[in-house]
Amino acid sequence: MIALENICKSYVMGDHTVNALQGISLTIRQGEFVSLIGASGSGKSTLLHVIGLLDRPDSGTLTINGRDISALSDDEISQLRSENIGFVFQQFHLLKRFTALENVELPLIYAKGDRHAAAPLTLLERVGLGHRYHHKPNELSGGQQQRVAIARALIRKPSIVLADEPTGNLDSQSGEEIMKLLRELHGEGFTVILVTHEPDIAANADRVIRIHDGKVVEDTRKPGTMRHAPPAIDTAVPDAQKSELPWHMWRLNLRQAIRGLLGNKLRTALSALGVIIGVAAVIVMLALGDGAQASVKQQLSRLGSNRVTIRPAPQKVAGVKSARGAVTRLTLASALSVEGKIPNVTGVTAGVSGRGIQVVYGNKNTNTNIYGVLPGNEQVYSETPQYGRYLTMTECYERSRVAVLGTTVVKDLFGMENPIGKDIIINKVPFKVIGVLPSKGSNGPWDDDDKIMIPLQTAMYRVLGRQYVEQIDVSAATDGDIDQVMGDLLKLSRTWPRIPNTIGDSYQVSDYRQFVDAMKGMTNTMSTLLASVAAISLIVGGIGIMNIMLVSVTERTREIGLRKAIGARARDIQTQFLIESVVLCVTGGIAGIAFGWAIILIISCSQGWMLTPSVMAVAISTGFSGLVGICFGYWPALQASRLDPIEALRYE
Numbered sequence: 001m002i003a004l005e006n007i008c009k010s011y012v013m014g015d016h017t018v019n020a021l022q023g024i025s026l027t028i029r030q031g032e033f034v035s036l037i038g039a040s041g042s043g044k045s046t047l048l049h050v051i052g053l054l055d056r057p058d059s060g061t062l063t064i065n066g067r068d069i070s071a072l073s074d075d076e077i078s079q080l081r082s083e084n085i086g087f088v089f090q091q092f093h094l095l096k097r098f099t100a101l102e103n104v105e106l107p108l109i110y111a112k113g114d115r116h117a118a119a120p121l122t123l124l125e126r127v128g129l130g131h132r133y134h135h136k137p138n139e140l141s142g143g144q145q146q147r148v149a150i151a152r153a154l155i156r157k158p159s160i161v162l163a164d165e166p167t168g169n170l171d172s173q174s175g176e177e178i179m180k181l182l183r184e185l186h187g188e189g190f191t192v193i194l195v196t197h198e199p200d201i202a203a204n205a206d207r208v209i210r211i212h213d214g215k216v217v218e219d220t221r222k223p224g225t226m227r228h229a230p231p232a233i234d235t236a237v238p239d240a241q242k243s244e245l246p247w248h249m250w251r252l253n254l255r256q257a258i259r260g261l262l263g264n265k266l267r268t269a270l271s272a273l274g275v276i277i278g279v280a281a282v283i284v285m286l287a288l289g290d291g292a293q294a295s296v297k298q299q300l301s302r303l304g305s306n307r308v309t310i311r312p313a314p315q316k317v318a319g320v321k322s323a324r325g326a327v328t329r330l331t332l333a334s335a336l337s338v339e340g341k342i343p344n345v346t347g348v349t350a351g352v353s354g355r356g357i358q359v360v361y362g363n364k365n366t367n368t369n370i371y372g373v374l375p376g377n378e379q380v381y382s383e384t385p386q387y388g389r390y391l392t393m394t395e396c397y398e399r400s401r402v403a404v405l406g407t408t409v410v411k412d413l414f415g416m417e418n419p420i421g422k423d424i425i426i427n428k429v430p431f432k433v434i435g436v437l438p439s440k441g442s443n444g445p446w447d448d449d450d451k452i453m454i455p456l457q458t459a460m461y462r463v464l465g466r467q468y469v470e471q472i473d474v475s476a477a478t479d480g481d482i483d484q485v486m487g488d489l490l491k492l493s494r495t496w497p498r499i500p501n502t503i504g505d506s507y508q509v510s511d512y513r514q515f516v517d518a519m520k521g522m523t524n525t526m527s528t529l530l531a532s533v534a535a536i537s538l539i540v541g542g543i544g545i546m547n548i549m550l551v552s553v554t555e556r557t558r559e560i561g562l563r564k565a566i567g568a569r570a571r572d573i574q575t576q577f578l579i580e581s582v583v584l585c586v587t588g589g590i591a592g593i594a595f596g597w598a599i600i601l602i603i604s605c606s607q608g609w610m611l612t613p614s615v616m617a618v619a620i621s622t623g624f625s626g627l628v629g630i631c632f633g634y635w636p637a638l639q640a641s642r643l644d645p646i647e648a649l650r651y652e
Helices: 044-051 074-084 100-110 120-126 142-154 172-187 247-262 265-303 332-341 393-397 407-414 456-463 479-493 513-555 557-565 570-607 615-641 645-650
Strands: 002-013 016-028 033-037 059-064 085-088 160-164 191-196 207-212 215-221 307-312 345-361 364-373 402-405 423-426 429-436 451-455 471-476 507-511
Touching: 002 044, 016 044, 016 059, 016 215, 033 044, 033 172, 044 160, 044 191, 074 085, 074 100, 074 570, 085 142, 100 120, 100 142, 120 142, 142 160, 142 172, 160 172, 172 191, 247 265, 247 570, 265 513, 265 570, 265 615, 307 479, 332 345, 332 471, 332 479, 345 407, 345 456, 364 407, 364 456, 393 456, 402 407, 407 451, 451 456, 471 479, 479 507, 513 557, 513 570, 513 615, 557 570, 557 645, 570 615
Parallel strands: 033 191, 033 207, 085 160, 160 191, 364 451, 402 429
Antiparallel strands: 002 016, 002 059, 207 215, 307 471, 307 507, 345 364, 345 423, 345 471, 402 451, 423 429
16 A cells, blocks of 8 residues: 655745645555546646655655655665566656667666566567567657557566556557556556546546645545455565675676667767777887886896906006006906905906907908907806807917907808808908807997907907906806905905006906996886876876766766666666776777787887887786776766656656
């Protein structure tokens, strides 16, 4: 039984207050067919909305089967409405992107508890549209659309059917068919409440209640029309209503979200464009940062891993201090003493060099840099040959005429010919090529591949005519050993022959950690800057999505009202819009990943850079795009969930 006692409802329109309902009291029994009739603005639709739990009265009491509705929360009212009330609207309120069958199934998305539902296709067959189940609303006539709406109202087997001007937008024949269907429902025991302003339509009901200026002015009942009442309305709220969304709800909401996005493909594509650009920017920027770090590592490898260098200290000559040591007393013996006296050393080399030395092979010649080194140079400078082998200590002692070439020299003298085993002339002295160094590229204005390595003793006594070596380089085992190695080297150097005119120690010991740290810091700063710029672009894309979602909420206001009318709770609406936002962002993220990969390939091919998007960049981009969807989709989703169902249904 539905009982209304002293129900009042008013609306504020501008500066005026409209009293839609003024102290209405009436009782509607189970199984009745009631018609609410009155002129436009009389309050009959407002009364129907109050009975249908779409609107709350300002004052008064509404009870259903003895339970006071005012004591229920919004979610409990949504549950009660979903299980017990079916709506038939004048405007049909069918979702245009759904088929007739999908529109009928719509209330099942929000079905809670263990109650049974009717078969959607069976309901369509009952209203005469079983053969049109796959048609969309724009492919159906007005009468057919209203039949679909009636089938949708019956899908949850409600106790009450509320029809608001169900024939208002139909021709007379279609209107008669709809009224016939409503009379059949009444005959089956449904409680039918009909709103109309046409007396001949109202005459189909067993009870006619006339409303005028928000008051009941007439309540007449046809004699002998009472029938046995069907089971009472169940106002209990199932436990499932209070539980979290089950997995099938997430699946259904995901399908709804995808259908919603596909309903406006152009807007969806434009919305996703911001995320696509943002994600692509993140991937490209991180790849550039990784490429820069790789380049720095390559440049650092040219310096040698954990290298420590010993050079002569600056001297005063004629009272003027030289920029660096002009006189040296370092010898091969000095270098060899390091290996035996200092622990935690992985390689030792000593060197002399000559620049612009002419080298000849056949009818080709070039000027290059000659370096006399020890075999330890291979470990200190990470110069393991890519072809052939490196120098040996025996070749140094024997002053052998063997050479290891840089790739630039190989290109200038041999072209595509294999240089291993060939003879070249260095400063008029013949040498045999035994190896080719790995390419290290350019170092500022210097080409690190334009060089030839020969045994130290050979360079000193057969090519360059030197008595002392220019410097000694040592490779520490680990970064943590560098300080200890430097201290030991400084102590050892004080036992070597002193250099004239030096101030303090004759030899300086230095490492390259400051330079390495500076380059790493610069690279990290650049990578952070690039990532920040990319993140900002992704956030801008997220803001664009938020704006589009807010527009979508406005455009779909009536749809939101319909969903709430058929049982959707606030969190159901919020979840749906959040899922739409996340789907949009993640889809855009996936497209952005593909776009970013394409840009990286183009840059790599056109510029010759070795850029590779990292798995971390892809993971961060995907995760961040989903986070953007949640963050920037929350506000539109919240706005949608807060819409009043009746105001949303009235939205134009």
